[in-house]
Amino acid sequence: MSKNNYIFPKKSDLRHLKISDIKASLPDLKNLYEAKSVAVGKWLMGVIEQGLKDGSMNFNDVLPSKPEFAYLLGVSIGTMQNAFRYIEDLGYVESKQCIGTLVRNYKQPVTTLRKLTSKRDMAANSIKRYIINNGIKVGKTMPSSATLATITGYTANTVRLAMENLSIQGILEHKYKNSSEYGWILKSVDFDLAEEIESAKAKTLVDMVVKDLENYISANLKVGDRLPTHMVLSQELKASIKTIHDALKVLSDNGILLPKRGRYGTTVIRIPNDKTVDLKPETSIFAPAADTAFYHYEKTQNYVKKLIVNNYQIGDKLPSISELAQELDLSQNTVRKAFHNLAKEGYLVFSRGRYGGTFVIDMPEVDTQAFKWLAVNPQYAKEYGKGIVEN
Numbered sequence: 001m002s003k004n005n006y007i008f009p010k011k012s013d014l015r016h017l018k019i020s021d022i023k024a025s026l027p028d029l030k031n032l033y034e035a036k037s038v039a040v041g042k043w044l045m046g047v048i049e050q051g052l053k054d055g056s057m058n059f060n061d062v063l064p065s066k067p068e069f070a071y072l073l074g075v076s077i078g079t080m081q082n083a084f085r086y087i088e089d090l091g092y093v094e095s096k097q098c099i100g101t102l103v104r105n106y107k108q109p110v111t112t113l114r115k116l117t118s119k120r121d122m123a124a125n126s127i128k129r130y131i132i133n134n135g136i137k138v139g140k141t142m143p144s145s146a147t148l149a150t151i152t153g154y155t156a157n158t159v160r161l162a163m164e165n166l167s168i169q170g171i172l173e174h175k176y177k178n179s180s181e182y183g184w185i186l187k188s189v190d191f192d193l194a195e196e197i198e199s200a201k202a203k204t205l206v207d208m209v210v211k212d213l214e215n216y217i218s219a220n221l222k223v224g225d226r227l228p229t230h231m232v233l234s235q236e237l238k239a240s241i242k243t244i245h246d247a248l249k250v251l252s253d254n255g256i257l258l259p260k261r262g263r264y265g266t267t268v269i270r271i272p273n274d275k276t277v278d279l280k281p282e283t284s285i286f287a288p289a290a291d292t293a294f295y296h297y298e299k300t301q302n303y304v305k306k307l308i309v310n311n312y313q314i315g316d317k318l319p320s321i322s323e324l325a326q327e328l329d330l331s332q333n334t335v336r337k338a339f340h341n342l343a344k345e346g347y348l349v350f351s352r353g354r355y356g357g358t359f360v361i362d363m364p365e366v367d368t369q370a371f372k373w374l375a376v377n378p379q380y381a382k383e384y385g386k387g388i389v390e391n
Contacts, residue, residue, distance in 0.1 A: 014099070019064040019072055021056065022047060026073060034174050037082035037164065040073060044083060048092050048103055062100040063093065078157075085120070085161050089168050096240075119154060123162035126152040128171070128193055131186060141175060142184040209239050209247040214272035217256070226265045227257065300330060300338040305364040308347070318348070318358045 027043040029036055051057030063069075066080040073080075084101055087093055091106040127148060136142070145163060149156040163184055166172040171191055175183040213233070227233070227248070234241045248266060251257045259266045304324070312318065321339065325332040339358060342348045347364045351357060 014060060014062050014102070015058070016062045016100070017057070017064055019068040022064070022072070023056070024050060029073070029075065035082075035164065036075060037079045038086060038167075038174075040069075040075060040079060040083035041086035044069075044087050045090070045092055045106075048087075048106070052103070057103055059103055059105055061103045063103065065100070082161060082164060086164055086168070089165055119158050120161045120165060123152055123154040123158050124165050125193060126154070127159070127162055127166060128191055131189065132193070136186050136189075138186050138189060140186050142172065142186060144183070206243055206246045206250065209237055209243055210250050212237050213247055213251060214256070217251075217268055218272055221268050221271075223268055223271065226267050229265075298338075298341075300328065300334055301341055303328065304338055304342060305347070308360055308364060312360050314360050314363065316360050318360065320357070 024043070024047045027039060029039060032039050048057060052059075066077050066084060070077045070080045084093065084095065088095060088101075091104055093101045094104050095101045130136075130148065130151060142148070142163075143151070145159045146156050148163075149159045152159065154162070163172055167174065167184075169191070171186070171188050172184045173187045175185045216236075217227075221227070228236075230241045230244050230248075233244045237244065239247075248257060248259070251272075252259055252266075256268065256270050256272055257266050258269045304318075308318070318324075319327075321332050321335045324330075325335045328335065339348060339350075342364070343350065345364070347360065347362050349359050349361045351359060
């Protein structure tokens with residue numbers, strides 16, 4: 001696996017600050033003339049500057065979590081998320097999945113952690129293009145973040161973060177004249193479009209990890225081999241387990257990997273850049289993980305259908321999810337999913353309150369359905385193949 005210069009610090013080696021370590025006076029968040037997240041962000045900047053000055057904070061210290069700050073300040077976690085993004089843009093902190101938010105040298109910001117090309121940056125570039133293409137003049141009001149989200153194809157929250165970032169760049173500014181007013185106006189058109197952002201999807205961390213995984217598979221594995229665990233790959237590639245999961249899903253969708261449930265793991269079914277496909281017998285008759293998950297829910301649904309037909313009438317109340325989960329030796333989430341699917345099919349209805357519960361509103365039809373095999377021993381697959389040839 002290729003080496004890189006990214007630092008992947010161990011969480012246990014870092015000093016984690018407690019919320020009780022924050023001694024600064026709390027900010028006044030009433031009658032603001034700027035976004036609350038910006039006001040909180042500026043307060044955090046002051047906390048970090050003072051902490052580094054008096055020695056109560058050091059570079060690479062991990063700040064308390066966003067929920068802890070949100071509780072301390074009486075704001076939402078979403079506001080804290082935006083505030084952290086705001087100060088990260090200014091170089092005060094650097095966030096890393098599975099670790100936290102690290103204090104950085106804002107006077108000499110250096111990125112040392114392997115990070116994702118931000119969708120926020122791509123959204124910001126799309127907003128710039130919208131400004132240019134529509135000839136919006138300086139001082140004019142911008143469309144709302146919801147409208148821009150529809151235009152650019154990004155989520156409203158991503159667009160809000162992008163607009164905050166454009167505010168830091170001096171392109172937009174908040175349209176605040178009093179505490180009840182909101183919105184954005186165009187402050188400057190002195191900017192360039194980052195053309196490389198147009199192809200940024202090819203440069204996201206997930207795609208970089210996909211390339212690394214392809215190189216690893218080509219160099220170390222052959223068709224039929226099982227991949228190391230997510231944890232091992234995470235440590236090798238200096239990426240979070242979530243990023244590894246997303247990258248493996250891309251390779252599965254591209255027909256390179258086959259995820260199997262349980263102890264069978266994820267196996268290689270095609271070497272990257274190899275156009276020839278030589279599937280093993282057990283691969284051809286092994287249901288993909290998504291299919292087996294569907295089977296698991298549908299098996300539960302079929303049981304509930306039979307239970308209704310044999311024991312209940314329209315209007316009767318079914319046992320609770322926890323009772324059925326215990327009876328079937330399944331997780332409550334599996335039973336809940338089966339209930340919701342049957343409700344969508346029009347057989348059940350949910351009611352809240354003291355006399356609430358899950359009630360039968362129509363009698364289901366009970367039938368059987370053949371499913372793909374869920375687990376196949378490779379040795380059995382050989383015998384299976386012989387049987388096909390002999391017949």
